[in-house]
Amino acid sequence: MERISVSGPWITQKEIDYVTDAVTNAWYGNANMYHAKFETAFAEYVGRRYAMALPSCTSALHLALLSLGVKAGDEVIVPEITWIASSAPISYVGAQPVFADVDKDSWCLDANSFLENITPRTKAVIVVNLYGNMPDMDAILEIAQSHGIQVIEDAAESIGSEYQGKKAGSFGSLSTFSFHGSKTLTTGEGGMLLTDDEELYQRCRFLQDHGRKPGDKLFWNTEVAHKYKMSSMQAALGLAQLERVEELVERKREIFHWYQQGLMDVEGITLNREALGVKNTYWMVSVLFDKRWQLAKEEAMNRLSEKGIDCRPLFYPLSSIPAYAEMPQAALARARNCNAYEIAPSGLNLPSGLNLSREKVEYVCESLQEILGS
Ligand SMILES: *Cc1c(COP(=O)(O)O)cnc(C)c1O
Numbered sequence: 001m002e003r004i005s006v007s008g009p010w011i012t013q014k015e016i017d018y019v020t021d022a023v024t025n026a027w028y029g030n031a032n033m034y035h036a037k038f039e040t041a042f043a044e045y046v047g048r049r050y051a052m053a054l055p056s057c058t059s060a061l062h063l064a065l066l067s068l069g070v071k072a073g074d075e076v077i078v079p080e081i082t083w084i085a086s087s088a089p090i091s092y093v094g095a096q097p098v099f100a101d102v103d104k105d106s107w108c109l110d111a112n113s114f115l116e117n118i119t120p121r122t123k124a125v126i127v128v129n130l131y132g133n134m135p136d137m138d139a140i141l142e143i144a145q146s147h148g149i150q151v152i153e154d155a156a157e158s159i160g161s162e163y164q165g166k167k168a169g170s171f172g173s174l175s176t177f178s179f180h181g182s183k184t185l186t187t188g189e190g191g192m193l194l195t196d197d198e199e200l201y202q203r204c205r206f207l208q209d210h211g212r213k214p215g216d217k218l219f220w221n222t223e224v225a226h227k228y229k230m231s232s233m234q235a236a237l238g239l240a241q242l243e244r245v246e247e248l249v250e251r252k253r254e255i256f257h258w259y260q261q262g263l264m265d266v267e268g269i270t271l272n273r274e275a276l277g278v279k280n281t282y283w284m285v286s287v288l289f290d291k292r293w294q295l296a297k298e299e300a301m302n303r304l305s306e307k308g309i310d311c312r313p314l315f316y317p318l319s320s321i322p323a324y325a326e327m328p329q330a331a332l333a334r335a336r337n338c339n340a341y342e343i344a345p346s347g348l349n350l351p352s353g354l355n356l357s358r359e360k361v362e363y364v365c366e367s368l369q370e371i372l373g374s
Helices: 013-025 033-046 057-067 088-092 111-116 137-146 198-208 232-242 245-262 297-306 328-336 338-346 358-373
Strands: 050-054 075-079 096-100 122-128 150-154 174-178 191-195 269-271 286-289 347-349
Touching: 013 033, 013 232, 033 050, 033 191, 033 232, 050 057, 050 198, 050 232, 057 088, 057 150, 057 174, 057 191, 057 198, 088 096, 096 111, 096 328, 111 137, 122 137, 137 150, 191 198, 232 245, 245 269, 245 358, 286 338, 297 347, 297 358, 338 347
Parallel strands: 075 096, 075 122, 122 150, 150 174
Antiparallel strands: 050 191, 174 191, 269 286, 286 347
């Protein structure tokens, strides 16, 4: 049997047709035809006024922070458990990342920890919808508003998720998505920045294009800025995927339910949660092992790998990774963020690619049971 990958896309003839059309026709006067279609359709899907296609979610977060004027001397709160792309852009603008704890059940930013980490320097919070789940948005938005803190929603992992009927990506001043090859909707590499605020949108457009004012004379840059563009082939791929988004999201939920059924009788493990009022789209089906198994994620990963199954560790707490080792803020976070340090060592992402069959999921479940049984 071939190895079971941890993630991967679902590509059909539609995607191949759109990309073929883009590479054939999206040049000269038509160079931006797929960008315009992809951005308009994406904004409509999420329920935002403006969407901007970008080369990555990382660049989207960078522009979001720049457009809000976050700079050296400011602090930005970000949850401990997330991919470093959520926090790295805070350093790009010279600000200080502050790692807050996650909630035990949602694994997303804990509202109390957010509140406790606010200082007079806190300028923004980056809320992350981890593995497709969503945090207690009402509480977080209320705290942010009462303290004058800007909210950026990192919705990279959560296309199609909902909080009380509102789509992921519709919260905060700006929100971001990733279309990396591992994500539910992919363009290979790519991202999207969304906002309802015309001024922020115009500022991001300007910063995205080497500091050129739209309509100004050619090559007349008024600031040194950035070059963050998506190619038309990627935009075409994104548009095709977006036209199939319901199917992609439903398959993710189906894969989760296959796992849920396959692991129903296994005690001492916890799968992703879905709180009342939340629609979780399970970007990565993940399992936490109870302490009694004394099973570190690395060991579980190695044992599954021997059976031809590729997994990933749950993200390490950001304050624990070498990149932040010397940062005084990280030492404080290590001492304070108990939930993150409790969850992370025993958490594993199981294969969640869109090409999974029920048989493969059952094989993963049986293999997991074997490991726990021995
Ligand atoms: C994937 C991911 C990103 C980064 O996306 P890129 O498109 O690779 O820059 C950011 N945040 C989270 C939570 C992610 O999972």
